Amino acid sequence: MKVEKIGRLAAGALAVTLLASCASSRSGTDATSGGGGTRDGGTAGAAATATSFGTLPSPCGKGDAKGSTDQGVTDKEIRIGFGDDRGFTSAPGLSKEMGDAVSAMIDWCNQQGGINGRTIKGDQYDAAYTQSVKVVQQACKQDFMLVGQGFAMDDAAEQYRVGCKLPTVAGYTVGPNAAMGPMKYEAVPYPVDLYNIGALRIAEKEFPNFKDKTDLLHTTSPAVEIGNAKVAAAMNQIGVKPLDCGVKTNNAGESSYTPFALKIKKCGAKNLWTSGSPTPAAFGLLEANDRAGLKPTYLFEATWYSSLVSQWNKSGIGDAINIGMIFQPFENAAKVPAVKQYMDIVGAHKGKIALLGMQATSAFLLWAQSAKACGSDLTRQCMVNELAKVHEWTGGGLHAPTDPGANKPASCALMVRLHGGTYEQVFPKNAGEFECGGDFVIKTDPKTWGTTLNGDRTSTKFLTGDVIRPQSS
Incomplete structure (x- = not known):
């Protein structure tokens, strides 16, 4: 990676x-x-x-x-x-x-x-x-x-x-x-050479303008930017070109998020993706977007499926948060x-x-x-x-x-949406089901792997000749 x-x-x-x-x-x-x-x-x-x-x-x-x-x-x-x-x-x-x-x-x-x-x-x-x-x-x-x-x-x-x-x-x-x-x-599994883009595939079906009105929310966190780069590469593979609105917030927080909200508004982004987690800084940007009159669709990672987020969303600002998952949500118990x-x-x-x-x-x-x-x-x-x-x-x-x-990895996904303090599965429509497809998994660029793989897709860095390998019966 x-x-x-x-x-x-x-x-x-x-x-x-x-x-x-x-x-x-x-x-x-x-x-x-x-x-x-x-x-x-x-x-x-x-x-x-x-x-x-x-x-x-x-x-x-x-x-x-x-x-x-x-x-x-x-x-x-x-x-x-x-x-x-x-x-x-x-x-x-x-x-x-x-x-x-x-x-x-x-x-x-x-x-x-x-x-x-x-x-x-x-x-x-x-x-x-x-x-x-x-x-x-x-x-x-x-x-x-x-x-x-x-x-x-x-x-x-x-x-x-x-x-x-x-x-x-x-x-x-x-x-x-x-x-x-x-x-x-x-x-x-989350291998470095294969990537489940189920959430992107669902977004293609669910949200108008996804292909031409989507951007990523950037931060100064190297970890978040690694995730964003992986998502951006995947988007390019399926014909989605991020708008590059120029929004990059300080991971430690900003004195005001209004300038960033205005950038998003001027840019015309209707869908916003982040690989970041729910933090005070992230909440600050969403709140600024709301004050600016923006009503974007948010497409967030599974870390946003959290009681921290549902408790924050008392005002309903986060009702547009959609989360792609490969696990069943607890609401489907x-x-x-x-x-x-x-x-x-x-x-x-x-x-x-x-x-x-x-x-x-x-x-x-x-x-x-x-x-x-x-x-x-x-x-x-x-x-x-x-x-x-x-x-x-x-x-x-x-x-x-x-x-x-x-x-x-899995070649399936589902999507949940936050409404008030509750998450609800919105795609597929039937709770407990997944959407699957042969195009839900893509190959990643070897330059992003962070390691060298052999023909068995195994990291060679610490590999020795006496490791335990599967034996055919």
Whole structure:
């Protein structure tokens, strides 16, 4: 996604930009062990008799798997690492929902009997943004795999993960080498060489003048500008030429946003896109647009699907905010059982409920399904073999279909719109459905990747000859 030196810094900055709005830690401590139980006991009985997660048959249950087959695996136990950046002092609670979700899912699975009878033991890590190397080195010493984690500075730790041959089903990746690394699978991949433009395709259908009356809102944030550049390139590929109204606000804030609103008005932009997150500066510009009498259609990233935004929108200024997503919104829980199940399981643990939590949940389920398939032969090699076979995955219905085995993104999307304090799916019209298309995924310019890929689309930076590769059966 980025050029090499700036790329790594920008990757971390991008993670903070994207995650802070979704936002006493522990590092390497045993978060859930033994049979585990819900903190309030509210879902213990339901979990113990669970047969599915949404549309996915439960991968958890009793069994007679045996053998100390690999690091972190014994007759009775499977030890995995997970975690987030919740201890980052500049953004306390950063991606906390990810660790909360995996912790809750470990208990949910253990209450059913674990994986083939083996109890899951979770080592919860707090990378606190700057400590990813430390926590990955610790995981290298004790864990079978990393599962559902989200570390903003994952690229800094990638050489250690690859060096100790530690496979992962990551909750998310940020750095280009982590996103394209060997022995890495994601329930919701975001590879550097392919890009889901579903939101742009929906906008083409939904909004008049999208092709010739659209512009991007720029800021002084390098991370936001990287995202904007990627979107601008995608727009050009589909025949949308941004107007270039000259709006570039200071990420730290402006004394007045009126001059920027007047630029937009003079330029004639009817649709405005940003890769930024909801911040006081962003809200300031939207408020200035409203005072200037502008009524543009806003096309924003999924970070704007946030209680922070819905609480801000008491005056209705944000009623024109449209958000492209590949996850089911929480408002669809009544129609999408997997969403309600995620909310119930994590809620019973008093955990934080947010989109990244669903992403970590999907990663855990993907890992658990593959672990079940390995049976007594639970080795890292078997896990890589099984994960590489999965080419259609929805986490039981949490999100649009993805291709974890080939590290390819979804080719579907939906759009929600803010109205007052509530988000509502507006496209497709039927809540719970996605719009899909063969033209929803495009190839990106190799100059933007920030890494070199081999013929298998794997980053070569830390690649060694002895990494665990999928074996055909």
